[in-house]
Amino acid sequence: MIRLMTAALGAVLLATTVQAQENSGGDIPEPRVYESTGQVNANGTRVRYTVTAGETYLRDADGNPTASIFSTTYIADGHADPRTRPVAFVFNGGPGSASLWLHMGMFGPQRVALPNVQDDGAAPYNIVENTHSILDVADLVFVDPVGTGWSRPLGESEGDDFWGVNEDGESLAQFIRIWLTEHRRWNSPKYLLGESYGTLRIGSLLNQLEGSYNDVAINGVALISTVLDFRYDDTSEGNDIGYVGLLPGFAATAWYHNQVDRSAWNNDLEAFLAEARTFAIEEYMPALMHGVTLPADRQARVVRELSRFTGLSEDFLTRANMRVSLRRFQRELMRDEGVSVGRLDARFTGVEVDGVGEDPETDPSFYGIDGSYTAAMLDYFTRTLGVDMTEFYTVIGGVRGWNWDAGRSGNNNYINVAPWIARAMRQNSDLKVLVAQGYYDLATPFFAAELMFNQPGFDQDRVQFRYYEAGHMMYLHEPSLEASTADVRALIAN
Structure with a gap:
């Protein structure tokens, strides 16, 4: 136990030292990028792909690095025309969670197979080919916001510059624009897939991407375990x-x-x-x-x-x-x-x-699941993708002091990004919304999502609800994993 604690402390100290050097104005190293290839049998189709795991630097108006965003990109072989190959950007929640849950649980080429719904126990865990991956219909970009995974502030920036509803949306909108330019994918169909707070993040992102004249029009979003308007599941006094x-x-x-x-x-x-x-x-x-x-x-x-x-x-x-x-x-x-x-x-x-x-x-x-997902993600990064970053990898909980304001007046209001999604639907006739809910999810209850989407402003013909006999992470339940990935695949493949 002492040896494990010492190793963990060493990793934290190393990460702290690196970030302190970067934040003190010292030399900022070039982004680290790791490329490899792989293949997966996705939905009955053998997909060969190139995977790029690494850092993308966000910059201010003067070109100075402000943050490093770690992402993992899967590009399938054999698709030369970007107009016919969708790309999906994938986020988890928190706020403050890395994207390992959707990566190793639902959409990536490998996943954790947990036989016991009650307890994942200890290593070794069973990591298998994910035949439910949606790489057959879309390229995938798993994104870790600042303060999660290996993503961090750079230069004079602080975490607070990125930790908030609007701040988070602004930084990830910048990342998406950079990614589209570097990969020459501006004319590809684009999708946002988010779980939990990742669904609220999608609302903020749509405001950033489609709320101005410099639009990035989105074809569809998958809201997995939805929370957009906190009134409908918050039992604070008086609500x-x-x-x-x-x-x-x-x-x-x-x-x-x-x-x-x-x-x-x-x-x-x-x-x-x-x-x-x-x-x-x-x-x-x-x-x-x-x-x-x-x-x-x-x-x-x-x-x-x-x-x-x-x-x-x-x-x-x-x-x-x-x-x-x-x-x-x-x-x-x-x-x-x-x-x-x-x-x-x-x-x-x-x-x-x-x-x-x-x-x-x-x-x-x-x-009951955190040990398996952490071990599986880091085993996959280090042994399969060859990522040799030794800084501490933040699974969840690396952000603090989140700014929930999002333009609200006063302090006694509930955060609500639903109007941004409704506006995006009114201004983008191709935008479709999939709402995926587990019946046994008490963190983001299915009925709260229904009440929210029943409000005026949404084009109900382009909002589709799907339900699963599982919880917040419906992919823990094998039949629900199969059904939910099929629903997301259908959203993208129309």
Whole structure:
């Protein structure tokens, strides 16, 4: 253990020393780039490709480097005409997460195969050819924003210059423009694929790319585990709509763990969730709006229905004033069994030592997978792609002090980038939107996304929802991996 801690500390100190030299105005080395070739059987097609993993420098108006963006680009062989070969830029979330999850879980040529939904255990992990990769229909660019992976500020720049809704969008829009120029792909069909905060990033990117006369028009976006308007899943005091956005996700979780009477819906999950949606909008939301003026008999009826859908006791729901936060639900649903359910993926459960605690110890659906993805990504970089960078690789959590302002007035507002997507759709008749949601995702609930896209401004004919019996990272579930990659492939291939 001491040896491992010493090695990790050495890597962090090396990375800190390199960044300190760069930020002090010292000589900035040339970008490091690693090229190799490979092949993958993607959707039944043998695709040979060139992969470029390396750094791209962002620059200020005077040409001085401001940041290094690490990305991994896959260019398939045999496509000479850029007009017929799409390119997709892929981001994960956080904010502050590198792109390893979608890279090694969903779209890249290799992926982690996890046999146990509860725990990835320890190395060695099973890394296999990803036959579900979408390299058959698009070239891929996996991008790590500043503060994630090996991406970092340079020169006089600080992390704060890049850590915010607008700041992040500006820097990644610059990267995309540089990439399109260097690869001569301005006339290629272009797609943005993002997961979690990566979906909010897509909203910001569309504002940066299509919100001025210097347009980069986008053909389509895939919003994987969507969060664009935080009102619909935030249960801060006074925001009752957040409880409504969460309710059908709570119901799906209770169904999965057999905490509701499935026979009442003939064991039909879709019918159950359809009724949960209707209850949430037509009965639950009006009851919350009434507040303390809600008649006692009506409250009792709503509480009974809440219990029927969520598996929580009527007594608990009454004492909670019919308002159950996500963390309370995670802890309460299976308290009698001594476990809490996951936030990112409610199929996961974690043992709770404190039998009366209000909140879960941590998220079992994150610690159940993080070791495997980190090891798989770095093993792939170092052994397969030949990347020999020794600086600390930041999987998640490398950013701080995120600027959520995004042009809002005051401080008591919820971030909402949905209007930027709606505007882009109005001004770009080719822009299509795929919304991919896992039923058991409590971090970015499927019903919250539905409520948001039901608002005026979107061209509903170009918004397509797809659902999977999985969580936030639906690719952890093999049938959902197959279905979700097929849906993204269809978005790109029309």
